[in-house]
Amino acid sequence: MTSLSDLPLRASLVGKEPYGAPQDPVPVSLNVNENTHPIPEEVLADITASLAEAVRGVNRYPDREFGELRTALAGYLGHGLDADGLWAANGSNEVLQQILQAFGGPGRTLLSFTPTYSMYPLLASGTDTGWIPVPRPADYALTAEGVAAALREHRPDIVILCGPNNPTGTPLERDVILAAYDAFDGILIVDEAYQEFDAERESAVSLLPGRHRLLVSRTMSKAFAFAGVRLGYLAADPAVIDALRLVRLPYHLSALTQAAATAAIRHADAMLATVADIRAQRDRLDTALTELGYTVHPSGANFLLVGGFRDPSATFAALRSQGILIRDLGIPGHVRITAGTEAETSAVIEAIAALGPGGA
The missing domain is CATH 3.90.1150.10 (Aspartate Aminotransferase, domain 1)
Incomplete structure (x- = not known):
């Protein structure tokens, strides 16, 4: 039987294992x-109706810019955002991959503080971006001083701060985000996959104005109970969204995904109950x-x-x-x-x- 060792695999992928x-x-x-x-029955009914309507048009490509969905996501996040500052893809993993495709790559580096989400180094490998893991303190809680020092030492091109952090659950404090942004000149991603479960801290979306290198990644997989739909999204400066257009595949969000996610956001209160x-x-x-x-x-x-x-x-x-x-x-x-x-x-x-x- 043929194995990976028999194939001309890209050197940076040799010895790697897939996420599992x-x-x-x-x-x-x-x-x-x-x-x-489970998703509430009344929400299921609207999502099902929206999917049925979308199926009528699947002989045509979907809206490449998914304008209705982006407008809905902007309304959900609030903070004065509009559709130009929103992006979405098939799960937040694809959002992060697109960011690394646009801003990472050979000769560039991604830094995060470990233990953290196991996909970060895999996404780095997949885009030939160097991976810099910096150990967290014993209690896993990042400090503004510690983060700033690490970024000044390693001078990465991209940094991901996961908050609340997976797998530790550690909340991410506002002063840490601000210190990180000011400590280097690269792209700072705040991964807020679990933000809705943190009742005490405001989203980093509130920090976006005036910070064009700050990107806030979110997902509908967790709080929205939408893991099987695969819908991740991003709030950032419109220029960042333009950069992601350079690397996204054409029509990357199916008409069905767009319809289901837009319907779910119409019922955000029920979905988040x-x-x-x-x-x-x-x-x-x-x-x-x-x-x-x-x-x-x-x-x-x-x-x-x-x-x-x-x-x-x-x-x-x-x-x-x-x-x-x-x-x-x-x-x-x-x-x-x-x-x-x-x-x-x-x-x-x-x-x-x-x-x-x-x-x-």
């Missing part, structure tokens, strides 16, 4: 930070695991990074055998657990408690 997370059809899947609540419940289940999970003797890191997201497991791989396997998926990320002693519904949260608490101190 288990996708087992288990009763309780809490490993990829999805919103596990589960966010408060998810926060409550996250806090409930925090309290329960702390009482069991585990170390739970502060989180502004819809998941928790939990330490104190003797063997995270064994704990993952033990829960998987009971139909519960969590995430073993390779961080010593830690696992990541998504906050699901009340029933799902109860199931994972009871299963971990039954394993005894330190897990399996």
Whole structure:
């Protein structure tokens, strides 16, 4: 059988592994930070009607500039944004890829603070952009001074600050963003995939005016419970949007994706009604695991990074055998657990408690 080693693979991809997370059809899947609540029936009806109408025109290419969707996204984010400052793609991963295609590449570098989202180095590899991982402090919380010093030392072309950070859940403070922007001359991306779950901090979108190198990436996969639709988006200076047009594929957003996402935004309040419940289940999970003797890191997201497991791989396997998926990320002693519904949260608490101190 032919293997990768038999192919003339690009040198920068040799030895790399693709992104992957288990996708087992288990009763309780809490490993990829999805919103596990169902979409409200009244919203489903409108989305279905919108899709039916869109299908009537699929013999034609979709709106290449997806103007209606961009206007809807601008209205959702507020802060005086208009459609010229919005972009979207098939998930925030594609948004980030397009940014690296436009501003990264051979001879340029991407810096972020680890542990963080595992796709960042993969996106760097895929665009021949150098990857600079800078370790986070022991508590995972970035400081303005530490970030500024790292950027002055490494002089990257692109920086990604993930806030709340995946996989740690650590919130991102406003002074850190401002210090990062002022510390270097490159592109600063604030990845806000989990922003709606942070009830205490304002979006970095409010910082966009006058900062043409600041880009704010968002997604409908998490709070909107739209992971399967694949819709990520970006708020930035209109000049940045023009740059992304240079690298995007023609008609990259299908008519069906545009229709579904636009309909969902019309019902933003209903779609986001589960966010408060998810926060409550996250806090409930925090309290329960702390009482069991585990170390739970502060989180502004819809998941928790939990330490104190003797063997995270064994704990993952033990829960998987009971139909519960969590995430073993390779961080010593830690696992990541998504906050699901009340029933799902109860199931994972009871299963971990039954394993005894330190897990399996």
